[in-house]
Amino acid sequence: MNALGYALLSMLVRKPRSGYELKQLLEVFWQAKHSQIYPLLTKLQQEELVTSELVGQCGKPDKKNYAITEKGLSVLKEWIPHPPAIPVSRDEFLIKVNAIGLTDIPTAKALFEERIAFVNKKVAYREQEIKSMEQTLGEDVKDISSKSFGRYLLFHRKLRENREEIEWCRWALSLLDRSR
Amino acid sequence: MNALGYALLSMLVRKPRSGYELKQLLEVFWQAKHSQIYPLLTKLQQEELVTSELVGQCGKPDKKNYAITEKGLSVLKEWIPHPPAIPVSRDEFLIKVNAIGLTDIPTAKALFEERIAFVNKKVAYREQEIKSMEQTLGEDVKDISSKSFGRYLLFHRKLRENREEIEWCRWALSLLDRSR
């Protein structure tokens, strides 16, 4: 079992989902293409960690809904207390920042401004998700017994991270304004 | 050319480095094992983006110092203004957070506390790096014309990110304390 496998299982705890849905929902904490997700789900099914059910839809293509099994649940439960692997983040933008001295100030500023725009979109989406969780679940979402507690924590994590990045971009822009 | 290649080039702008050194210095914005770095440096040399020089040392093994060429510099310069790829971050800890509802409160708390300890080490290292840059370069480090400006921005970025994560962990812990 690899990390993506556990990520998929963790998404299925709350309720059954299709591969397509899983891809979207995963975005906040693990990025994967459908070409990686679909074969993995088949493999998880072979290992009896999930079951699948074909669901016909009207006006949309059929989909396969996956549900976590008892075995899947216990495998996931067992995995949680183990010390997690060191996180990796790979961000081309930061390579460009490292080499920022090679460009002129307008190019450098444009880089940061585009980044702010990019992260702002994420902020808006996170805020909306958090709001909708709070509206449907109320104060319960802040309790570990809530099925959405983990996801709620995650969205807060990412929202804070994104806001923090924007502040840093603005600080960098202010240094660029004072440069040379 | 892939992103790691640009990352290596960006590190060589300030001064020549060995593969071993590059691995350490890269840590702040791109993680790679030596088994990926050494062959890539050979490839970069074949493409004449870097040159290498064997340096004998006393009390230590010999090393290969790589320097960026004019061609390497122009390739890197040309790359900077292009829109960067979407950042990816993969963090097993966040998968565990997503599935946190499956564990008991003590296990959950231990997970966050270990994370705080892990990130605290990073914070200490970042702070020390920033301090040493400020001491050796003074206010100049805050100007784009400084050779360390990019790296200085980077360390601030990561320090802020790390501090932010610790705050979030504490908030999560406070919710766990109030739970059930």
Add this chain to the structure above:
DNA sequence: CTAGGCATGTAACTCGTTACATGATTGG
């Protein structure tokens, strides 16, 4: 005396991305 740092390299493998492949429906 042994664990860890310095220093470089290759081979085998897994993980992740891009491209190929199909097809219906909806909104602009």
Add this chain to the structure above:
DNA sequence: CCAATCATGTAACGAGTTACATGCCTAG
């Protein structure tokens, strides 16, 4: 009419990790 969304899959490739391989020096 064209682009996007929904929906699933495979094949080929590139990126990244683990393991294999070597060897000297230093500090506890």
